[in-house]
Amino acid sequence: MSADPIPSLPRGTRLHHDSVRGAMVLLAPEKALILDEIGAAILSAVDGSARLSTIVARLAARYDAPLAEVAGDCAEFLRGLAADRVIDLHD
Amino acid sequence: MTSPPIALLAELTHRCPLACPYCSNPLDLLAREAELDTETWARVFREAAAMGVLQLHLSGGEPASRRDLEALVTSAREAGLYVNLITSGIGLTPARLQALADAGLDHVQLSLQGITAEKADRIGGYAGGFARKMTIAAEVTKIGLPLTVNAVMHRHNIDDLEATIAFAANLGARRIEVACVQFYGWALPNRAALLPSRDQVIAAKRIVDAARPAYAHRMAIDFVPPDYYADFPKACMGGWGSTGLNIAPDGKVLPCHAAATIPGLTFDSVQDRPLAEIWQHGTAFTAYRGHGWMQDPCKSCARREIDHGGCRCQAMALAADPRAADPVCRHSPARAMVDRIIAAEATAPAPAFTYRRLAPQA
Numbered sequence: 001m002s003a004d005p006i007p008s009l010p011r012g013t014r015l016h017h018d019s020v021r022g023a024m025v026l027l028a029p030e031k032a033l034i035l036d037e038i039g040a041a042i043l044s045a046v047d048g049s050a051r052l053s054t055i056v057a058r059l060a061a062r063y064d065a066p067l068a069e070v071a072g073d074c075a076e077f078l079r080g081l082a083a084d085r086v087i088d089l090h091d
Numbered sequence: 092m093t094s095p096p097i098a099l100l101a102e103l104t105h106r107c108p109l110a111c112p113y114c115s116n117p118l119d120l121l122a123r124e125a126e127l128d129t130e131t132w133a134r135v136f137r138e139a140a141a142m143g144v145l146q147l148h149l150s151g152g153e154p155a156s157r158r159d160l161e162a163l164v165t166s167a168r169e170a171g172l173y174v175n176l177i178t179s180g181i182g183l184t185p186a187r188l189q190a191l192a193d194a195g196l197d198h199v200q201l202s203l204q205g206i207t208a209e210k211a212d213r214i215g216g217y218a219g220g221f222a223r224k225m226t227i228a229a230e231v232t233k234i235g236l237p238l239t240v241n242a243v244m245h246r247h248n249i250d251d252l253e254a255t256i257a258f259a260a261n262l263g264a265r266r267i268e269v270a271c272v273q274f275y276g277w278a279l280p281n282r283a284a285l286l287p288s289r290d291q292v293i294a295a296k297r298i299v300d301a302a303r304p305a306y307a308h309r310m311a312i313d314f315v316p317p318d319y320y321a322d323f324p325k326a327c328m329g330g331w332g333s334t335g336l337n338i339a340p341d342g343k344v345l346p347c348h349a350a351a352t353i354p355g356l357t358f359d360s361v362q363d364r365p366l367a368e369i370w371q372h373g374t375a376f377t378a379y380r381g382h383g384w385m386q387d388p389c390k391s392c393a394r395r396e397i398d399h400g401g402c403r404c405q406a407m408a409l410a411a412d413p414r415a416a417d418p419v420c421r422h423s424p425a426r427a428m429v430d431r432i433i434a435a436e437a438t439a440p441a442p443a444f445t446y447r448r449l450a451p452q453a
Binding site: 010011012013016021025027029032082085089 | 095097098141142143145146171173175197198200235236237239265266268307308309310311313
């Protein structure tokens with residue numbers, strides 16, 4: 001697996017704005033993950049073409065956050081979802 | 092205010108070509124004439140989405156037995172729900188599957204009774220079913236819909252688990268649910284024919300533990316172990332009336348698929364009352380919501396926030412008291428009975444199946 005993969009949401013996985021709970025939700029097979037702000041920001045930046053490093057740089061710039069911290073959060077979150085087959089990571 | 096449910100299981104029909112002896116449907120099956128019509132289901136889906144339901148599981152019986160399944164998927168997506176189809180594959184064709192995908196179907200969960208035609212068709216009680224299921228499985232992945240294989244495990248097929256996991260991966264499943272039969276619905280009268288031995292369950296756990304890393308990034312593996320061999324009960328439904336609800340083919344709203352086995356509960360219908368009101372105030376939902384109903388050992392148990400006392404329907408089935416601790420629990424005075432059932436049934440010769448069938452019309 002590449003150290004800098006391209007994350008994407010496969011068919012059957014989508015972001016949904018839950019107006020009842022006032023939160024973004026990741027809907028996937030057998031799963032509905034109610035996202036916190038960080039999770040929602042990361043997944044909103046997943047467009048199926050940007051590499052992980054690009055997503056990290058964009059989020060660090062937008063939220064004025066330390067690059068290393070954003071990189072750690074993003075990698076852990078996305079790799080966890082990929083291991084559970086909720087999202088795809090391409091080389 | 093009770094927080095809203097996440098998931099709705101819509102049992103669209105009890106009609107099903109298969110006759111699996113562990114079907115979760117009630118023994119008293121409803122005929123087609125009792126089923127809600129298309130427009131009522133569409134209204135229910137809108138009500139469900141408005142109250143906070145995120146995921147809709149279209150189930151049955153076999154949901155493809157409904158000729159309006161495509162229209163139901165369309166209305167559920169329009170309501171904003173994530174739509175999962177729980178199917179045996181029988182009643183679907185490639186053209187129909189494409190129409191469902193075009194209508195917005197998000198995911199397919201395909202049941203697997205066995206990995207050979209001989210065994211699968213014997214367990215499902217339907218000759219030719221396996222071959223048709225394989226056609227549909229191939230079509231699901233060809234269309235590109237995500238596929239979960241739901242492999243129901245019991246004493247007749249749990250020894251095939253390793254091959255079953257490989258079989259699901261080769262079908263292109265992103266996920267397999269290895270679901271050991273639990274003893275509700277038709278499975279309870281078939282228990283002696285289905286209950287695996289302790290050795291079989293221990294072997295199955297080892298196989299799952301080894302398969303998870305082996306299939307990482309290819310297929311996720313969920314494992315539901317059999318309650319009877321657990322030390323502590325499952326947190327059934329995440330707690331009664333807390334995260335999910337079921338609607339029967341006739342519109343009755345249940346906290347879980349087995350709730351009708353508890354005497355004294357009355358179930359409101361979506362034909363009479365708004366779904367949100369039933370969820371909040373329906374007496375079947377308030378009966379065992381929270382922990383107020385508990386008696387000891389649950390009441391003073393350190394685990395009560397973890398498992399909520401387990402399953403009310405299992406307490407009813409085995410201890411004849413829906414307020415009892417789930418009898419599979421090590422702290423339950425009825426645990427000895429579960430151990431006696433295991434000793435008497437799990438390694439004795441398996442009796443013949445009582446297949447799930449609609450009672451003949453009087």
